[in-house]
Amino acid sequence: DADVTQTPRNRITKTGKRIMLECSQTKGHDRMYWYRQDPGLGLRLIYYSFDVKDINKGEISDGYSVSRQAQAKFSLSLESAIPNQTALYFCATGGDRGGNTGELFFGEGSRLTVL
């Protein structure tokens, strides 16, 4: 089984619909991230969480919200999806900050298409 699991892997939806992407991890990591990837652009950070009570906005948080339900679960929501949110979304985890090198472990991605 994968260490970082994302569901759904693929989703097609319509403008204005609410969408939730879920991420769960078995690595026991505190840090969890949501990124989006668009062709020709680097991974862009949407939200990140350093523990269950710590949620932080990334560089492109507008139009998105997150929930850290437990150490192992981090969900990304699009309250009202729009076509320019069509992208490949990745969840990632990382270990403790102290003495850590910042290595991230990624899920397989969730491809979202908004029509």
Added chain:
Amino acid sequence: SQKIEQNSEALNIQEGKTATLTCNYTNYSPAYLQWYRQDPGRGPVFLLLIRENEKEKRKERLKVTFDTTLKQSLFHITASQPADSATYLCALVPSNYQLIWGAGTKLIIKP
């Protein structure tokens, strides 16, 4: 603003040769620099990291160099194989662990 650049054009290399990918950055002094491999439709996979006080790091056929004066990292794959074909991403690691990513370079190894 912080900027990290990788060659956007695909790099075509003959099997057995050394592939060299470049990562340049501006306006930042990272603590670490990481390299990841990404296959189509998959998540990035960590390969190597190099610290700011290290000049070179090796792992099997992979070698990474880090020149903080030039603000550049080079990623080398020696004795390249078709299975090395993928997109390679570099990422700067600042003290807050919010990685700053390059867009990646697609490497194609031809038999």
